[in-house]
Amino acid sequence: MSHVNCPECAAEIVLEAGVEAGEIIVCPDCGVDLEIISLDPVEVNLAPIEEEDWGE
């Protein structure tokens, strides 16, 4: 089972079996989208996430 640390909050993320490079996963702690750059070694980058403007 592969692990990777979230670049945003440092949470340890366990990768599900069968994930592929290029796939987007979500950090379970801080909720950012992460793109899997490579699997061996496991590398992830922050993926763009839609900004919300509450207009408040």
Add this chain to the structure above:
Amino acid sequence: MHSQNSLNSVRAVVVGGSGYAGGELLRLLLSHPQVEVIQVTSRRHLGEFVYQVHPNLRKQTGLKFSDPDLLQPCEVLFLALPHGQTQHKIEEFSEAAKYIVDLSADFRLRDPQAYPRWYGAPHAAPEWLSRFVYGLPELHREELRDARFVSGVGCNATASILALQPLVQAGLLENDRPVIVEIKVGSSEGGAEGNPGSHHPERSGVIRTFSPFGHRHTAEVMQELGLTNLSLTMTSVDLVRGALATVHGVVKPGVTLKDLWKAYREMAAQNPFIRVLREQRGVYRVPEPKILAGSNFADLGFDLDTENGHVVSMCAIDNLMKGASGSAVQCMNLMLGFEETLGLEFPGLHPI
């Protein structure tokens, strides 16, 4: 009616059970698998059914309010009297039960001199102050396991302490900089008694900063976290239940967002009712009291301005639950050796 005949159950009495905290306490205790509520007292409502004052408890109990001068023997006594009353009768109460949980402010502060300053009168039983443990499991879990006497917690103090605790515990705050806590509170904090300010035409739609500084709960936060350069500002908002504490402070040089994540994650890992909420999507990205109504959870959130070290930490609670009766039951669970979360698992409602 609820079946309350568990062989291992403890008998509980609630003194002063007609207020909001008392009603919430009864809601929790009547459903608690290890507790049998045998008596609820109220002078004002003597002889009335409990559900006539707390309508949500209809079909939950057939108890009537009884005379507080005729206490029945029990294992655990919950005192939900107005501030200033318990301290005059603590000797008598201590003879009625082995374990006491006092929800009032009478035994929250350790220093007797703090009572004239914050509550306007000397304490009537200062020798008892050191016998009580401050009733916030997130700070005193191990002491509570061996305690017989537990104080309640101030709701605003609870929200403030829990918002600050990850930063204090991890030593992240710059100690010589002031800490400001802005607290938005719902109307149930004012209790079941009305006053001109709580009259519906005056209270409805309000955003009212009724205490810019000097609120009594400040003393609890100072005592429990060892902070002295601290201000609490209270603003009443148009909610019935709920409190949101927003802390403003400055972190030490070099502290990063990941350091904050580590501190908050540890706090959540150590405490079953603490959740970290710092979401990137959806509607609920930061802690909000609204979804915590009736729940004992406290939701924590944070952010850091890396330009200047300004940290913002938030804690949302239900003031009647984590800020009063929920914590009281959690303390009882610890004192009596029950599972800490027993009877407190309700996660809240959504939508609400």
